[in-house]
Each structure stands twice: as C-alpha cells, then as structure tokens.
Amino acid sequence: MTRTNPLLLVAVAVVAGVAGFFVDQLLTGMGHPSFTPSPLLPILLVALGVAVVLAAIPVRRATVGTAAPVDPFRALRIAMMAKSSSIVGSLVAGFAGGLLVFVLTRPVSPSLGSTGAVVAALGGGLLLVAGALVAEHLCTIRKDDDDDQPGPDEPGYGLSHSD
Numbered sequence: 001m002t003r004t005n006p007l008l009l010v011a012v013a014v015v016a017g018v019a020g021f022f023v024d025q026l027l028t029g030m031g032h033p034s035f036t037p038s039p040l041l042p043i044l045l046v047a048l049g050v051a052v053v054l055a056a057i058p059v060r061r062a063t064v065g066t067a068a069p070v071d072p073f074r075a076l077r078i079a080m081m082a083k084s085s086s087i088v089g090s091l092v093a094g095f096a097g098g099l100l101v102f103v104l105t106r107p108v109s110p111s112l113g114s115t116g117a118v119v120a121a122l123g124g125g126l127l128l129v130a131g132a133l134v135a136e137h138l139c140t141i142r143k144d145d146d147d148d149q150p151g152p153d154e155p156g157y158g159l160s161h162s163d
Helices: 007-030 040-064 072-105 112-140
Strands: none
Touching: 007 072, 040 072, 040 112, 072 112
C-alpha cells in the first residue's frame, strides 16, 4: 500500500469545491435556500479523526517494539481507514469550501448561522484530513535491511537470501 498522495487530496477537494459551489447555485436559482450543513457534522468529523489516530497508536507501539504484536490484518484495516478518512475529509472540506465561496460572493450579506456552519464543516474536514494523515504515518513500518533485494517468486520455494 502506498501513502496517500497529496495531489489526490487536492484534486478531490477542488472537484468537491466546484460541486459545492454549483449545488448552491442550482438551489438558489430554483428558489430554494442555500445548503447549510448540520452543526453536528464538524463534531462527527473531529471525532472520526480522533478515533482513527487512537486506533493507529497500538499499531505504532507494536512496530517500534514497545507493545505486543498486532494482527497484520488489523493494522492494514486501520491504515486503509486512515487513507479513506483523509479522502472523505478532503471531500467534505472541498464541498464546504465551495459553499463558502458561493455564500461570500453573493451580493446579499450571508447570515452568521449558515456561514458559521459552513466554516465549521470546512474546519472539521481539514482536521479529519490531518488526523488521518497522522494515523497513516503511525501505521507505516520501517523498511527492513533486505527489502531492496529481490526474493523468490513464491515463499518457501527456491533458495532464500540466507542459503
């Protein structure tokens, strides 16, 4: 598994930002109120970011040898959860950024409640990205000394490096 590419996160945020801007444009063009995220969304995003980091800490402790070994499949699931959480956080932050750009570029001054909810969702998405990237870093293991040497195609067949 490779680390999360920052360009992927930026691309997701930009596409989601454009979508958020046009969703609000479409809603107000049809006479509906602009989209306002729930006030619980930032709380949920921050809680998810904290949960991902807390789940990755035992993996880090096991890789540095200060704790009992962790099931490799559990470690992989936590790493994948961290990677997907960074993408979801980027998506939410981008969408909220698009909503914020639309609200701030309107000729009518925005209400403080809707702008605050959008800014909070943007901050929650960014905190989720940060927490997920920290968790992904915690789940990486150091490279072994023999990782640069090619091994046999199938484990247990042929000669090993020690033969």
